[in-house]
Amino acid sequence: MSLRINDTAPDFTVDTTEGEIRFHDWIGDSYAVLFSHPKDFTPVCTTELGYMAGLKEKFETRDTKMIGISVDPVEEHLRWKADIEKVSGHKVDYPMIGDPKMKIAKLYDMLPAEESGASEGRTPAQNATVRNVFIIGPDKKIKLILTYPMTTGRNFDEILRALDSIQLTAKHQVATPAQWKPGEDVIITPAVSNEDARQRFGDFEQVLPYLRKTKAPSG
Structure with missing residues (x-):
């Protein structure tokens, strides 16, 4: 079943660049932005992860955590960080989820449940639908869902604007x-x-x- 606004965000336990987390526990009483990428070492996503790193303080002032996900393993994410910092000038110090078996991509309906195999050997085009943004509230409900094509870089200033609206209208x-x-x-x-x-x-x-x-x- 497709995820919709006000659905409970699926919980999971997973390895990240900052160690193992259980998603709902990691969110805690904060808001969270989960944004996904089709593959490491891809050009558009490299610029996006860097831009988000530069916005980390602005999200923190809104009591909001950020977390990235790609279907590649954590070891690849750690290598990718150097390229991201080189391009953007910002160090990626938020967690990046490794999803080499594509479990979370399927759990969040970014890939069909019947998709077979693992991340190894897959091309970005095969993961083109793994280009989502989810804003999740402290109640663990999904507040916003956006999906972008691979060739269109996301406007994360708009994510901030939407977050401001979501938090204001919730209160x-x-x-x-x-x-x-x-x-x-x-x-x-x-x-x-x-x-x-x-x-x-x-x-x-x-x-x-x-x-x-x-x-x-x-x-």
């Missing part, structure tokens, strides 16, 4: 409009009455009968 009964950025006005959800909206948010703008905007809540 307050608001939604964020198109192109929203932190600090901009938000939408009051239909579940909140006008009276309750005034108590919660103060003044708001009634744009349409079903569209009310207000200042972004703080705290």
Whole structure:
């Protein structure tokens, strides 16, 4: 069955570049970003892993952990790190999952369950669908799923923006409009009455009968 938003993220125990982890325990009370790659030593993914390394502090300020996964073994990830740092100038100091038997790629529906074999000898094209981003909450529920083609580098600034929206809307009964950025006005959800909206948010703008905007809540 395909994974969907609000499904519980499948748990697993696995070897990483920072030792063995059990995924749900590793997430703990934080948010997590799990992003996958079709193969080590591939050009687009090398730039992506480096860019993410440069964003690690920004994710940490949002109480969010990051973890990468490729179907190659951990030993290959450790060798790949040098290339990533050379290209990006950023050291990869977040865990990278080794998935040589492709168990997690299948568990997260990135490869068909009936796909046979292991990572050895496979080409990036054979793993082209292993190009996902999952944001997972402290409740271990999936909050966001994105899938990119191999030739399109991911916009991880957009992942940060989406994370800000997810965290804000989880805390307050608001939604964020198109192109929203932190600090901009938000939408009051239909579940909140006008009276309750005034108590919660103060003044708001009634744009349409079903569209009310207000200042972004703080705290």
